[in-house]
Amino acid sequence: MTDYNNLEDSQLITNVRQDAKAFDALYHRYLPRLYRYCLQRVSDTQQAEDISAQVFFEVLNGLMNGNYHETGNFAAWLFTIARRRVVDHYRQPEVEQLQESHPIHPEIPQQVEDFDEKQQLLTILQSLDEERQELLRLRFAAELRFEEIALIVGRTTAAVKMEIYRTLDQLRIHWEQTYGK
Incomplete structure (x- = not known):
């Protein structure tokens, strides 16, 4: 077998x-x-x-x-x-979606703090152009290798690596300047 x-x-x-x-x-x-x-x-x-x-x-x-x-x-x-x-x-065309209600949990204060940080990061990510957002999604959400991303987007592996590293550096700088963390 x-x-x-x-x-x-x-x-x-x-x-x-x-x-x-x-x-x-x-x-x-x-x-x-x-x-x-x-x-x-x-x-x-x-x-x-x-x-x-x-x-x-x-x-x-x-x-x-x-x-x-x-x-x-x-x-x-x-x-x-x-x-x-x-x-x-x-x-x-968009179809109206029903919103699910979420039960309240005792961990709410920590969840709110985590949510705030996630929202702050999301705000910074949304300031990126669509191409850079897509590269980050493919790298981190899809966990693809640089070579695989290069095949998908039609660029060289070196160009993809450089763009991702530059984007991450830009995000880090923006985060530090905006939130001081």
Whole structure:
């Protein structure tokens, strides 16, 4: 019996047509990163789940129909599809969403402080242009390597590294100047 969790992506892709467990291993390997990326982009758990499901459905179809060429990088292909689905999401007319009520917890004071810091960071992040925000999402929410990000955005690995490091340095300076922390 094959332990699919220990196989490389390329080995799993080769086995997808013969064994559903190979796709299951790919799914579980990439779902947390893909979901975090989608959630960062749409800021709604249900929509992030829906987009993640759409992406994996498209990936499965692509693998079964031979649309994925093994010379490529699987993670880059997966997140390229995810970027496209997020763009499609924003092209659709907005549907009013019902807001869920959240129960009150005894940890509220710490949660408020944490929330304030997160809001401050979010404000700084939103001041970045969309390209820099996307690079940070791919690096930190999706946990992609620089090489994978370069494939997705069509730039060199060195250019991606430099842009991410410059952006992080810019964020650090802005944070220190604004909040003195």
